Amino acid sequence: MIAQKSHLANIDVWKQWREDRQLKAKQALIETYLPLVDYVSGRLSIGLPKNVSKEDLSSCGIMGLIDAIEKFDYERGLQFETYASWRIRGAMIDGLRQGDWVPRSVREKAKKIEDAYQKLEQQYLRSVTDSEISSYLDVSEQEFQQMVQEIAVTTVCSIDDPIREEDSETRLSLLIDEKAKSPESKVNEVYLKETLAKAIERLTEKERTVVSLFYYEELSLSEIAEVMNLSPSRISQLHSKAILRLKGSLSRHKSQLFYD
Template sequence: MTTKMQTVEVDDQDQVTLLWKEYKTTKSSDARDRLIVNYSPLVKYVAGRVASGLPGNIDPSDLVSYGIFGLIDAIDKFDPERAIKFETYAIARIKGAIIDELRAIDWVPRSVRAKARSVEKAIVKLEAKLLRSPSDEELAAELGITPKDLGDILTETRRLGIAALDEILASSERGDSGTLGDSIPDKATGPVLVFENEETKQLLAQAVNRLGDREKMVLALYYYESFTLAEIGQVLGVTESRVCQIHTKAVMQLRLRLNDFDSQN
């Protein structure tokens, strides 16, 4: 049932390794172009995930074009000697390039931004009062609206969170390879990945643990297991739209908690 990311297929992995060595040694434009072609499926994958939360007037082909710049940047800066897969490193770069271009065209209406800020303020107030994550009903009551209206706002607000959690960990040079998946224990994770950006990942993991069970499940399935929103809806027995709302609320809460930590340091 799960729609997984298609890994880059190559006829001979040794040839790709040699291609990396050639490019890093000679900076050959031909070697770089061949690497771009080899890893181009990553761009389509990331663009598709970003596009799922955008309005219909955003052309998916534009997202792919934006993402290519991120792929090129990833190829230029990647160190093959590090104990990390290129795909893991590149996804954050590709997504970051797409988000930067979308922000540059300022496509999110001011009214949506204002609604997002009002929800964030309500979350902060209720968490301080309740010492836990507020329910949808409590959040709606604080805002003086119905739960349905809150759901509509969260659906709109998702446009503001298209970078979602990966952006939190990839917004600086020290977070090149970070994703939410890196903050979730994985038996296959090597020691380099475990300790890289440890502070940020620990903070994110702690923030995730403070969420409700449903929010944690949505984040884990979406970021770690690569389920689509529709597939998560099938698991939870709710609509894709409802999963979108749960995801948006969870991301807003995590951003607020991490931002609060940053402001205190």
């Protein structure tokens, strides 16, 4: 992980850009935070198809960084690196989607597995095994593992994605000022956390470990593979299954998570 600096260290440069619109200041900010693009692209590129070049990913990421710099308000006291990382990641994913990087057949497989986790875990009220999922999908366990490997690239998401397919509201719209929360959003946030916590409890021990190391400790999948003494492909499978389980669980409660 790159060393994160507080944006306050560049307060004079931010002022020159935000208040005086000095292009030199903007360029200086881009150069300062450019390592964020390499960091995000490095994490996102793991498990992507070989036809996706890291250069293309970085190009999209740079556009996301520029967008973040143009829209960031340093006076709010927020951490720029966190805000920019979301923007960079979103720009990269949008670029990948525009390039039709995931075949329709792969997305259909991902949806089938997600639905299988949703229905079986709702039925059994526990974490279901690979053999139970395989049986439900009418495939062998080996075929199921291959399916999981193929859909690893679909388990990334953008904050510009809709929360629900039929809605226009995006994840980005939920990133609001903590001081400006409405009572409804506060209730939804609490319920979402409770639902997500219960969903995480249903993950297998290895899946929980991967999720924790990837999203909380911010290790790459290859680093997690070393920590857990497993192959990177196995870690990728565990990550994909964990995300599909969580998405399935949240889908069951989506009507309760967000008000219409």
